[in-house]
Amino acid sequence: MSSPEPAAGQLHPLHLPPQKVAAGTYLVQAAQQGLGAPLSVHLNSAVFQGAEPIIVDTGSARNRDHFIKDVFSLVEPADVRWVFLSHDDSDHTGNLAEVIEMCPNATLLCSWALVERFGNAYDFPLRRCRWVNDGDSVQAGDRTLVALRPPVYDSPATRGLLDTSTGVYWAADAFATPVPGGPGTAPATDVAELDPQLWWDGMVMFGVHALAPWLSLVDRGRYAKTVRNVQGHRIECIISGHSPVIGADRVAEAFDMIGRLADTTPPPCPDQQVLELMLHAMGEQ
Template identity: 55%
Template structure:
C-alpha cells in the first residue's frame, strides 16, 4: 500500500483575474459527497513578480508547470506564504530552490512553527504582520488578516492597484461536480450552507464562541478595503455584484446553524461504498 497522495484528475488552467494577476487552480474531490473543492494559489506578475502560496504535494508537477508558465523562476522576487497549512506550503522548498532571487514573505509565527518541516533561509526571509505593507516597483501590497482563519500565522494580501484581496481560507465554499468558476454560478442556498459548514467545521470552529459585534466589526474592516475581486483558496472566484453578498454571508456565520460534521458512521459508509465498487 502506498500513502502518496493521488494526483488530481480535474485540471483547471491558470485564470487571469486582474491585470498581471493570475489564480492557480487545483480541484479536489470531496470525501463522501458529490462536491468539489478548490485549492487555489496566486501569482502577481509585473516588474517584481510575487508567488502567493505554493500549492500541494499531490499537484506538484502541474502546479510548477502552471506557475513557471507565467513567470520565469529567476525573475520571481517574492514568495508569500499565507499560513502553514499543507495545501499552501506543499511546494515551498521547490520554489525557493528554483527561484534564487526570491525573498520569502511570512510571519514570525509561521517560521517558528514550520521550522521543523522546512529549513528556512533566514537571510532570504522578510517577516510581515497584519497591518504591514510591501512596496514593489509598481504597487504596494497590504497584509491584512481575513476575518476567518484556522492558524495564527494567517495573513491575507490586498493589492490596491487591482483591488484583488487574497482571502486565504475565508469565504471557503465547495462547488458542485460542475466545478463552477464563480460564486454567482452556485445555487444561493448551497453557497450559504457550504460556506457556513466549511467555516464551522474546517476553518473556524471558534465562531460559536465569538462576540458577534466584535466579529462583525472585523468583517466590516476588511470589507472597507474596497476589494472588487476576492480570491479565496477554497472558493470559486468572488467578484463584482457578489462581493457584498459574500461579506454579508461572512458576517452572519456565527448565527447560522450547520449540519453536524461527518462522523465514524460516514467514514464506514465511504469505506463500504469504496469496497463495493472494487
Template identity: 35%
Template sequence: MNEPGMFESKKVAPGITTLVSYLPIPGLGVLPVNAFVIQSKEPMLVDTGLAALRTDFMRELKSLINLNELRWIWITHADMDHLGNLEAVLAEAPNARVITTFVGMAKMGLQGISLDRVYLLNPGQSLDVGDRKILALSPPTFDAPETTGLFDQKTGVLFSADSFGAILAQPAENAAEISEQNLREGGHLWASIDAPWLALIDPQKFNNTLTAISDLKPQVILSSHLPVAAGMNKTLLDNLSEAYKTPRFVGPDQEALEKMMVA
C-alpha cells in the same frame, strides 16, 4: 472527482492569474485550492498549492513566470494546502523570499534557512513591490494564527486566504455562477470546518472585522478556497456574518468513513 486535480490557470484581474486546483472531500463535495501569481514589477507567488499535484503545479507556474525572476512567495499560512510546493519552488527560484510572520516562520521550520530568504510582515504593514504596495491584513476567519491575507492597492484585489471559502458540489469558473443557496451553505459548511471558533464569537465584534474588509472596497475577492469573486463583496460578507450560527463541524468517524469508502 475522486482525486485532486489541476485545472487550467485563469486570469482573474489585470496581471493576476489563479492556479486552480480542486480537492475532493468525501461525502461533502469539492474544495477549490488556489494559488496566485501577481505580475508586479517584483513578481509574487501567493501560496504554493498541493504537493500531490507538484508536477502539474510546477508546469503551470513556469508557464506563467520565469522562476529566476520570481521575487516573493507569500505564504498566507503554514497549512499543507498552501505550503505543498514551497520547497520545490524555492529550489528553482533563487531570487525569491518567503513572506510570512514570526509564527509562520517557526511553523514552517524556516529558522534554518538563510535570513535573506525570509521576510517578516505583520498585518497592517505594507510591502513595496516596485509598481504597487501590498498591504498585509488579518482576514475575518482563519485556521492558523500566522494567517495573513493581502490587499493589492493597485488593482483592488483582496487575497483572503481561507476566508470566504466554500465547499462546492462541483468545480466552477467563478463564484457568480454558483447558486446563492449553494454558495451560502457551502460557505457556512467551510467556515464551520475551518474556523470552528466562530460558534463562540460575539457577532457584534466579528462584524467589525467584516466592516474592515468592506471598507477596503475590494474590486475582486480571491479566496484560497473559492473561485474568483468579482463584485460579490456584499454576498460574501453577508454570508460570513451568518456563519457563526452553523454548529462546529464534526467529521465522519472510522465506521462512517469505512461505509463511505465501500459506497
C-alpha cells in the same frame, strides 16, 4: 520534484488552467474531489505579475507537476521577486522548498508565527525572509501589497494579501466552500455559477467545521467590526485557496455571508457512522 503519488483510493487533484482575474493577476487552480459526494474543493494559489512578480502560496505537493508548470508559464523563475506564504498548512506550503530553490531572487514574505510553527518541516532561509504582520504594507514595484488577515482562519500565522493596485484580495482559507463537479464535470470556477443556497450551505459547513470552529465563541459585535474592517478596504475581487473566484458584483454578499457565520449552527460534523457509509459506498467495507 514530481508530485507524490496519492494513497490507494485517493485521486490526483483535478487540474484546472490558470484563470485571469485582473490585469497581470492569475488564480492558479486545482481541485480535490470531495469525500462521499459529487463535489470538489478548490486548492488554489496565485501569481501577480508586474515589475516585481509575486507567487502567492505554493499549492499542495500532490499537485506539484501542474503547479510548477502553471506558475512558471506565467512568470520566469529568475524574475520572481516575492513569494507570499499565507500560513503553514500543507495545501499552501506544498511546493515551498521547490519554489524558493527555483527562484533565487525572491524574498519570502512570511511571519514570526509561520517560521515558529513550520520550522519543524522547512529550514527557512531567514536572510531571504521578510516578516509581515496584519496591516503591514510592502511595496512590490508597481504594486502596493497589504498583509490583511481575513475574518476567519485556521492558523494564527494567517495573513491574506491585498493588492491595492487591482483590488484583488487573496483571502487564504476564508470564503472556502465545496463546489459541484468532479471527474468528468469541471468544477465551478466563479461563484456566479453556484446555486446561492448551495454556496451558503458550503460556506457554513467548511467555515465552521473545517476552518473556524471557534466562531460560536466570539463576541458578535467585535467579530462584525473585524469583518467590516477587512471589507472597508477597496476589494474588487476575492480569490481564496478554497473558493471559486468571487467577482466584484458578489464581494459584498460574500462578506455578508462571512459575517453571518458566527450566528449559524452548522449541520453535525460527519462522524464514524458517516465514514462507514462512505467506505461502504466506495466498496471498501
